[in-house]
Structure formats: structure tokens, C-alpha cells
Amino acid sequence: MIRHITRRTRQSGSGRAALAATALGVLVASPFGASAQEAVTFGTNWLAQAEHGGFYQAVADGTYAACGLDVTIVPGGPQVNNRALMLAGKIDFHMGGNMLQAFYAQREGIPVVVVAAMFQKEPQVILTHPGKYDSWESLAGTAPLLIGDNGFNSYYQWMISEYGFTVEQRRPYTFNPAPFLADETSGQQGYVTSEPFAIEREGGFMPDIFLIADQGFSTYSTTIETMADTISERPEAVQCFVDGSILGWVNYLYGDNSAANDLIQKDNPEMTDEQIAFSIEKMKEYGIVDSGETLTLGIGAMTDARNADFYEKMVAAGVIEGGLDITQSYTLDFVNKGVGLELKTTLTGN
Structure with missing residues (x-):
């Protein structure tokens, strides 16, 4: 089994090197030996961005390598289907959107398993003009809402069943903000x-x-998915990738993330420093990665109770049928171990 080793520090002339040393010190010991790096591919679900930062961080500072993995990140995009590549055995891990994808796979008998959840919160929002609506409830049944087809068939159905939003107030969203900017009464996904x-x-x-x-x-949200066979045949690699990703996210949010951002911009040259900084700020402000259960269980945490709660809500909203054994769509074996908590304390001082 992969085991945790105590943190160690190394003197260095640069802050980046010191933080990298901290990350490596709290990582897991390699089951493969110092010279045997197991090649692993991880496919994201969109172009490189700060929302993928923890994974790039773990590559940039050697966190994955410290426990025996040579990780290649394969960016997604409008013409790329990395999930299909994982199903075909071409890549090892995939960054899922939210738990609905895993539930749908279970329904179809596809052996995809979520092994960690890097985002504790779905980052989906409804935006409105400043001061137009004073509460979430005030939007229901009134504001024209620009919602895309995928959103309409998933979270908007929950908004209808849970809060009384209506089909009539929905407007198709074409990922062009012009209609929202032109209508002060409108909202936009x-x-x-x-x-x-x-x-x-x-x-x-x-x-x-x-x-x-x-x-x-x-x-x-932003789950780590893999195939059931990968878990049964390569559990050490799965644990290393999960632990490395967790530590990567701790370092990305609270440490020196400059090397990771360099890799992000190498893979996506259109990504600006300003956009990256904004994204990191909002992930912290809204507790997207680190909040709730992660404060005691560590980033990546999942629980049976919360997955069951979400599934029940989706059944009530008519998004998915009842009667599925959703426990087959995820496993808690690789998370909830407090990985990264000590490192976070070291980086933040609390």
C-alpha cells in the first residue's frame, strides 16, 4: 500500500522551490521505486484554465512524480472527447463535470467510477444585473433566464421542481452575452x-x-473518473494520482502557483494572467474547492449521504430515474484521509 511520510523542508533561494519541497515532503512514498515512473494520462474536459490548476500544479512541482507517476495532462476542448478516450482505454483518468455523468454511466452499465471530487461545489451560477433581484427566490417565475440546453435538461429542471422556476421564463442561451447585456431584467447562466x-x-x-x-x-464537481478495471488492477496508481491531485490543489490555492500557471498558458496560450487570477479568487471566495467536508477530510472529499441527497433531488426533478444503485458509480476508498491538511496549515498558518 502507498503510505504517507512525514513532511520535510529544504533550504532554497526561491519561494517556488521551497513550496515544491513542502509538497513533496508530505506526499506519499512511491511503491514503484525512484527509477520506475508509471506513465499515466489524465484528460480534462475543457481547454487549460485555472479550474484545472491543481492538476497542473502536481505536474509542475513534481508531486505526482514523487509517488511514482509520470502524468501527462491531455486538455479537452470543443472538438475533443476525453471521456470517450477513457472508455476506449486510451487514457487512464478523466475530469468529470458533476455526479450526473457518473449516475448516467451507472444506468447504462458503463463501469466508470468517481474516485475523488476536486470541487465541493458545482461552479454554475445565474448572473443578474446589479441590484435587480434581491434574492434567489425573487428570480423564480419572473426574470427572463438565458439557459443552454444542457443546463435546461439538468439543473434548471431542479430549479423548476425545487423553487418554482418556469419553462416559460427560460430563453435559449447561445454563449453570447449580448442579450443579457441588453436586457437589465434578464439573468444568464x-x-x-x-x-x-x-x-x-x-x-x-x-x-x-x-x-x-x-x-x-x-x-x-470536477471529479476524477476512472474505469473499474483500473481500480482493481492498479490501486496504487489510483491512490497516488488522487493524493497527488489533492496536494496539487492545496499548493495551487495556497502556495506558489506560478509554475502551474505557466503550464496552463503553454497548453492554452489565450489564457490571460487576469483571467487566471480572477478564477482563483472566485474559487476561494465561494469555497468551490475547499469548504465544508474538506476542512476536516481534505480536498477531494465525498460522502455517501451527500451523493444520495443529490441523486434524490435529481429523481424528484425528473432528471434521472429512481432505483439505481448509485454507490456503484463512485468509491470512497481513495479519499477522506486528511491528505493535504498539514500542508495547508503550513502554507496558510492556520
């Missing part, structure tokens, strides 16, 4: 880490933000 930044740039104002996770949309 987005990610808390992205669209508010774009609206501020294009519209000259910061919109009001309603995070649907804070209204009860209780799914985990």
Missing part, C-alpha cells in the same frame, strides 16, 4: 470563475452572482 469576468470586461459592471450550489444543488 455561467461559471462563477469565468462569465462574471467576461461580463465585467464587456459590460463594464460586475453582475450579481447566485451560485446554485449555495441554493441546494448539492452535486460534487
